[in-house]
Structure formats: structure tokens, C-alpha cells
Amino acid sequence: THGRFHGEVKAEGGKLHIAGHVITVFHERDPTNIKWGEAGADYVVESTGVFTTIEKASTHLKGGAKRVIISAPSADAPMFVMGVNHEKYDKSLKVVSNASCTTNCLAPLAKVIHDNFGIEEALMTTVHAYTATQKTVDGPSAKAWRDGRGAHQ
Secondary structure, three states, X not given: OOOOXXXXXXXXXXXXXXXXXXXXXXXXXXXXXXXXXXXOOXXXXXXXXXXXXXXXXXXXXXXXXXXXXXXXXXOOOOEOOOOOOHHHOOOOOOEEEOOOHHHHHHHHHHHHHHHXXXXXXXXXXXXXXXXXXXXXXXXXXXXXXXXXXXXXX
């Protein structure tokens, strides 16, 4: 959609070089092994979908990160959505959640409609790309019959 990238791209010594910009790349399963402080990363966006609680996401702090933003709903981290409740953010919080992609799409619009006209009841549908945990072909599921259906159906 944007045409061919004409800059130089190379991987070398654990770093990605893109048109003169250098990005440190990590491939660690355990966030406590990532040296965020040494890389100069103050803020870490936790997007693996694995470390979604305060306790689990806090492992990034051990590596030197100052703050962690979870890019998924969390069972216990405070959730903030720009345009909805972002003004309630407290700078003392080290780990927060930015809720889900669906929430970030729907909540700001729903807030405007509700604040101006009121919402008594609503339904919504999310059309989403396959995710890493979805089966791409039909197969058995221990949880529920529908979880065994292929993601494309």
C-alpha cells in the first residue's frame, strides 16, 4: 500500500538496523531476562497475551522498565481508554492495561453517544483476524463444542 521501502534493512548483533535507526531485538521467553534498562526502554508494551496480570507484567520492571502497558484486558490491572477514562490515570501506577482492541474501538464512540443521547441497550459484533490461540481447522475442544470449530467458520 505504501510502495517499496528503499532504505537499508539488516539484522546484526542482536539489533535491527533500518535506514540508520537501530532497534535492539530480544528473543526471550522470560521477561526477567530482558535488560530493558540497558536498552533505554522506559515504557514496555506487553503484547504477548501471556503476561496480563500485574504480577506477571511486573516482571518487565525487574529488567529496568519504568512502566508497563498491557495491550489486553487484565484481571487486576487498572484499565484506561483514551477519551473514556484516561483522566483517572495516576502517575504512581507502574502497570496498567489499555483494555482490548475492541474496547478501544467501541468505547470512545459509545461514550459520546451515551453522553449526548443516552444508551439503554446495545449490541455489537467484532470481526477480527485469526489469533494465535484459535484453531485453523476443526478439532476437539475440552472447553466447549464451538471452541473446536475452525477460526474461518
